[in-house]
Amino acid sequence: MTIEAVKVYQDLKGENDRWSVEIRRLLAGPRLLMLNLIGSPGSGKTALLEATAPAMGDGTRMAVLEGDVATTRDAERIRALGVPASQLLSGGACHLEARLVHAALADLPLAELDAVFVENVGNMVCPAEFDIGEHAKVAVLSVAEGEDKPLKYPLLFQEAQAVVVTKTDLAAVLGTDMAALRGHLEAVHGGIPVFELSARTGEGLEPWLDWVRARVKALRG
């Protein structure tokens, strides 16, 4: 990158970070948890939310902001469950910008919610670089993607405060080496909580739900 390009990248990040501050202000009043789900296209982010919403129970009232380059398919999937969902279209951009998230949050009944899940644009690289005012980034990785992804895309796994490994019901047929995957995650971010689950069968969902519930409770005090 040229020096000028670096400077404007920093300007873009600065603009983004100013909106992140505004988002934190919006969330602080109602003590609302916001999680930023980041993973490749097809890693199973929407399916994770579809499994999470009904299982969370009435104790945790949730809403979803669905980020995509194009289409409103994911928001429709979530709304079909009776969960408030807004679709954020990035208009070709490879990540969600905080300004867009702020505008969508302002449309939600924040005082009536406990947790907002943001599903970022399907991409392991760029969304990891942008703060959108979330309390935690959560990396979502399917067993179909290969064990080496934490090594090859380290920033996401370093920035994340938890990893959800999805589609574990397919690990045997895909021949995924789960021990190698766990080892790579530990090498990139020692001690990070890893939730291995299948959204399709529901197996392994409970520890992930408990982690979310504990984060909500920590905010409420």
Place this chain on the structure above:
Amino acid sequence: MTIEAVKVYQDLKGENDRWSVEIRRLLAGPRLLMLNLIGSPGSGKTALLEATAPAMGDGTRMAVLEGDVATTRDAERIRALGVPASQLLSGGACHLEARLVHAALADLPLAELDAVFVENVGNMVCPAEFDIGEHAKVAVLSVAEGEDKPLKYPLLFQEAQAVVVTKTDLAAVLGTDMAALRGHLEAVHGGIPVFELSARTGEGLEPWLDWVRARVKALRG
């Protein structure tokens, strides 16, 4: 984006496009085909190249440029097959820039090659926006990623001149709706050649090899 950010994005693209011109000049002398493989992390780009290299036969002498954010694992996998391979590390960037590709090409014995395959950084969004002087972009999508990806990430499939649908041996167990996937590809880019194959079993590989061979032959006249 601010107006200044748009201007510098254009500067970056302009700088990139100038290097693309230099790459086309490098390729023109030896009439060398360059294909730019783009797909998500774990879509099977490296496995496709591992299956392609030995099957291509001596008639097509190939080399590989492996783009990644970090690690040299993919280049090592290709070199293990006796195919010349260089690792390009994007240094955190979400796509390969033409300047980097140009420098790596200049290190290859271009006059002794027929085709160079560039494996871009695992990402369906950003690499689709950047010309690296290739003759064609090839979209790589695994059956594990979901049928709707052409609709949700349309630019890649519009820019590509061929689509390789990988891991077809897993379609049944994954429940992939292949007819829906084909319909979505046709909706986004009518008439685009689609190669459905399994790099693991070799099934469906031949039409893809024929397409590459025909592109090499077209350049050689």
